[in-house]
Amino acid sequence: MDDDAKLIEFEAKIKRGEKIEPKDWMPERYRKQLIRMMSQHAHSEIVGMLPEGNWITRAPTLRRKMGLIAKVQDEAGHGLYLYSATETLGIGRDEMVDQLLEGKAKYSNIFNYPSLTWADMGVIGWFVDGAAIVNQTMLARSSYGPYSRAMLRICAEENFHKKQGYEIAATLALGTQAQKEMVQNAVDRYWWPSLMMFGPSDKDSPNTPLLMKWKIKRKSNDDLRQRFIDLTIPQAQRIDLTIPDPDLKLNKKTGHWEFGKINWDEFYEVIRGNGPCNKERMTARRKAHFDGEWVRIAAEEYAKKRKTNHSNNN
Amino acid sequence: MADKKPAEPRSDRRDSQWLLWEVFTQSKTGLPHEHAGSVHAPDAEMALQNARDVYARRGPVTSIWVAPSDSITASTSSDSQPFFDPADDKIYRHPQFYKVPKGVKIFK
Amino acid sequence: MISNRDSKTGQALFEYLLRLGDDRLVLGHRLSEWCGHAPILEEDIALANIALDCIGQASNFLSLAGKVENKGRNEDDLAYLREAVDFRNVQMVEVPNGDFAHTIARQFLFDVYSYPLLDELQKSADGEIAGIAEKAVKEDRYHLRHSSEWVRRLGDGTGESHDRVQNAFEDLWTYSEELFFTDEVDDILVAAGIAPDLALIKKAWEEMVAKVMKDATLDIPGNDRYMAQGSRNGRHSEHLGHLLAEMQIVHRSYPGVKW
Numbered sequence A: 001m002d003d004d005a006k007l008i009e010f011e012a013k014i015k016r017g018e019k020i021e022p023k024d025w026m027p028e029r030y031r032k033q034l035i036r037m038m039s040q041h042a043h044s045e046i047v048g049m050l051p052e053g054n055w056i057t058r059a060p061t062l063r064r065k066m067g068l069i070a071k072v073q074d075e076a077g078h079g080l081y082l083y084s085a086t087e088t089l090g091i092g093r094d095e096m097v098d099q100l101l102e103g104k105a106k107y108s109n110i111f112n113y114p115s116l117t118w119a120d121m122g123v124i125g126w127f128v129d130g131a132a133i134v135n136q137t138m139l140a141r142s143s144y145g146p147y148s149r150a151m152l153r154i155c156a157e158e159n160f161h162k163k164q165g166y167e168i169a170a171t172l173a174l175g176t177q178a179q180k181e182m183v184q185n186a187v188d189r190y191w192w193p194s195l196m197m198f199g200p201s202d203k204d205s206p207n208t209p210l211l212m213k214w215k216i217k218r219k220s221n222d223d224l225r226q227r228f229i230d231l232t233i234p235q236a237q238r239i240d241l242t243i244p245d246p247d248l249k250l251n252k253k254t255g256h257w258e259f260g261k262i263n264w265d266e267f268y269e270v271i272r273g274n275g276p277c278n279k280e281r282m283t284a285r286r287k288a289h290f291d292g293e294w295v296r297i298a299a300e301e302y303a304k305k306r307k308t309n310h311s312n313n314n
Numbered sequence B: 001m002a003d004k005k006p007a008e009p010r011s012d013r014r015d016s017q018w019l020l021w022e023v024f025t026q027s028k029t030g031l032p033h034e035h036a037g038s039v040h041a042p043d044a045e046m047a048l049q050n051a052r053d054v055y056a057r058r059g060p061v062t063s064i065w066v067a068p069s070d071s072i073t074a075s076t077s078s079d080s081q082p083f084f085d086p087a088d089d090k091i092y093r094h095p096q097f098y099k100v101p102k103g104v105k106i107f108k
Numbered sequence C: 001m002i003s004n005r006d007s008k009t010g011q012a013l014f015e016y017l018l019r020l021g022d023d024r025l026v027l028g029h030r031l032s033e034w035c036g037h038a039p040i041l042e043e044d045i046a047l048a049n050i051a052l053d054c055i056g057q058a059s060n061f062l063s064l065a066g067k068v069e070n071k072g073r074n075e076d077d078l079a080y081l082r083e084a085v086d087f088r089n090v091q092m093v094e095v096p097n098g099d100f101a102h103t104i105a106r107q108f109l110f111d112v113y114s115y116p117l118l119d120e121l122q123k124s125a126d127g128e129i130a131g132i133a134e135k136a137v138k139e140d141r142y143h144l145r146h147s148s149e150w151v152r153r154l155g156d157g158t159g160e161s162h163d164r165v166q167n168a169f170e171d172l173w174t175y176s177e178e179l180f181f182t183d184e185v186d187d188i189l190v191a192a193g194i195a196p197d198l199a200l201i202k203k204a205w206e207e208m209v210a211k212v213m214k215d216a217t218l219d220i221p222g223n224d225r226y227m228a229q230g231s232r233n234g235r236h237s238e239h240l241g242h243l244l245a246e247m248q249i250v251h252r253s254y255p256g257v258k259w
C-alpha cells in the first residue's frame, strides 16, 4: 500500500470511530501533533504540582493536608500516565523532560500564576481542575487509543479534585467575613486565567480544523470555554461569590452565558515567558532534576552491578 | 520561554529517566492480570514498588506483574487478519456450541 | 479500650499517644515538603504516599489522645494549637530534609524502629491502639521496604551516592538513641500490657540496621558522639519551632473557624 492509500484507510478508520493504536500506520503530522499536545499536557500536570505544593505545609487541618497531598500526588500520576502515552509515539520521556527544562516546551499558562492564600487551593481545584475536566472529557474520546485511555483514568481522579476544590471554596464562602474575602480574592485572580486555559479563540487557532478532522480534538476551544462558563457560573452563584466580569449575562434564547473580552495580550505575554511565576516554576523543575541526577545514576549503577554479579554467578 | 538558559550538561548522554516497564495488575484473586500502564524504574524491584504506588493506590489490587517494555512483542494491525479472524469460524471453541440437557447446571 | 483509664494510666497513655502521633505528624510534614521536588516522577509519588500514611497514622493517634485526655481537644487542636515544647516527637524527624540521601537514611532509621513497634502494638491491651496499629503496620511494612531498598542502592551505587548516604547516617546517628528513650510513661504502660518493651524493639532495630547497612557497604557510625536527648519531654532542636510556625500559621490566624 502506498501512503495515499494508507491515508485513505487511516481517515476511514477515524471516520468509523475506531481508535488508532501505536503500531498502526499514521500520518507524520498526526504523530507530531499528538506528541506536541500530549507532552504539553504532561508538562502541565508536572508544573501544576508546584502552585498547590506550595500550600501543603500550611494546610489548616490534617484532613485538608492529606487531601491536598493526595491531589498533588494525583497530578504527578497524571503526568506519568501522559508521558507514558506519549512514549508510545516513539519519543522518550527523557527527551520530553529535556524539552521542558530547556524551555522549548510549553505548559499551561495557569500555573505561571502565584498561589497566594489558602483559598487558592479551593479555587484552583474548582476552576482549574474544573476546566481540565471539560477539556479532558472531550479528549477521552480522542482518536488515539493511548491518549483516550489515559484521559479516562485521569478524568475519574479529576472529579475528586474538583469536588475537593469546590468544598474548600464553599466552606470559606459560607464562613466568616475574613474567609469570604479570602475566597473572593482568589476568584478575582483566577477567573480570567482559567478562561484562557482553553487556548486562543477558534479564529486564532490554526491547528484546530485538522485536529478535529482527525478527532484528536472533538470540540473547539471556544465551545469548551463556553461549556466551562455555563457550568461554573451557577456554582459561584450558589455560594454567593461574584465572578469578576461586568459583562456576564445569561442569553435566555441560547441558554449560554455571554461574557466580556478576554485579555489575549496577557495570554501571549505569559506564553512568551513573561508571567508572574514562569521563572520560579522552571527554576524549581530544573533544581529537582539536577539535584536528583546523582540519585538516578546511583540506582542505575546498583542495577548494573547486580546484573554483572548475576551473570558471573551463572 | 524567555529564560534561554540551557539545561546543564549531564555527565554523559545517558537516559535520565531509567528504563520503561509495563505494569499488569490483578484486581481480585482468580482474575487475569490486565495491562494497567507503565512506569520508569532502574530495576525490577523498583519497578514493582513504583507500580504499586502509581497503579494500586486507589482501588483494590491483589497482584502486580512488571516486565521491561522492550521485552514485549506486539502484533501489528496488518497481522490482525490472519492472526485473529479464524477464531470466529472455529465454533467448537465457543461454549454456545455445546448443548446441555435442560435442568443440568454444569457451571455452578 | 481499657475500661479503667484511671488518672495515672490515663495520663501516661495520653503522653504515649502524643509520642506516637507527633513522630508521624512531623515526619509526614517533612516528607510532604518533597512533593514536586523529588529526583524523578515515580519518587514524587512514592514519597507522597509515605507522607500520607504518616499523617493519617498521626491523625488517628492524636484523635485517640484527645479522647483519652477528655478535655474536648481533637486531632487538629493537638496538631495546630500546641507549642513546640508540648510536642513529644523525637528530634530525628524534625531536622530539615537535607538531600535525598539524608531523607532516605532518616526514613530508614525511623521505619526500622516504627515497624516492629507497630507490630507489637497490634497486641496492645488497649483495643483502640491495637486497631490503629493493625492498619498502620501494613503501611509501615511498605515504608521499610522502600527505604531499605533505597539505602542499598545509594550505599552500593556510585562513589558519590555512597559518600552522601554514609554522611547522612553519621549526621543522623546523633538522634538515634532518643528513639529508645523510656521513662515512667513506658513503665506504667508496659506493666498494663498496653505498650511493648522498647528494649526488645531496640534489639530488632540494631539487627536490621546492621544487616541493611552491611548489604549497602556502609559503616555503622560509632556511639562516641553527642547523643541528642530530651525531646520526649519537650526539649527539641531549633528546627521544630520553624516547622510549626509554618504548619500552624493559617489555622492560628483564623481562630475557631471551619475549613
Ligand SMILES: [Fe+2]
Pocket (backbone or CB within 6 Å): A045, A074, A075, A078, A132, A154, A158
Ligand atoms: Fe491532572
Ligand SMILES: [Fe+2]
Pocket (backbone or CB within 6 Å): A075, A129, A132, A157, A158, A161
Ligand atoms: Fe487535577
